[in-house]
Amino acid sequence: xxxxxxxxxxxxxxxxxxxxxxxxxxxxxxxxxxxxxxxxxxxxxxxxxxxxxxxxxxxxxxxxxxxxxxxxxxxxxxxxxxxxxxxxxxxxxxxxxxxxxxxxxxxxxxxxxxxxxxxxxxxxxxxxxxxxxxxxxxxxxxxxxxxxxxxxx
Numbered sequence: 108x109x110x111x112x113x114x115x116x117x118x119x120x121x122x123x124x125x126x127x128x129x130x131x132x133x134x135x136x137x138x139x140x141x142x143x144x145x146x147x148x149x150x151x152x153x154x155x156x157x158x159x160x161x162x163x164x165x166x167x168x169x170x171x172x173x174x175x176x177x178x179x180x181x182x183x184x185x186x187x188x189x190x191x192x193x194x195x196x197x198x199x200x201x202x203x204x205x206x207x208x209x210x211x212x213x214x215x216x217x218x219x220x221x222x223x224x225x226x227x228x229x230x231x232x233x234x235x236x237x238x239x240x241x242x243x244x245x246x247x248x249x250x251x252x253x254x255x256x257x258x259x260x
Contacts, residue, residue: 165203173202175215182242198235207232
């Protein structure tokens, strides 16, 4: 009878293959478009065609860490996307291409690691720190203003 570690070792390559296949599929979908269409899509997103291709190479769940970080900060990503889609896209773009993704994933998996022993935290490595902090402040201000309006009524 195979041990669970044996099953995990079999699943890892399969998971990697599936991830690779999905990424190739995303790129293939993009490459099926003509260069004018890719340029138009990139222009709509406010990025270059080469940057669009780079982002597509990361696959559809590349900004999942951003979703998790926003949830941890109690930022409603859907609301940000509705009110300011360009800000959300920029957050996603920076998260997708971030060089600290492994550290971020470790920090999010273990909140006690979010503030390292040396005093550094996610804000020291996250390229989205300033924007996320601004969104937290705006949400806090909105909540306080809303509460003050209710009290005044």
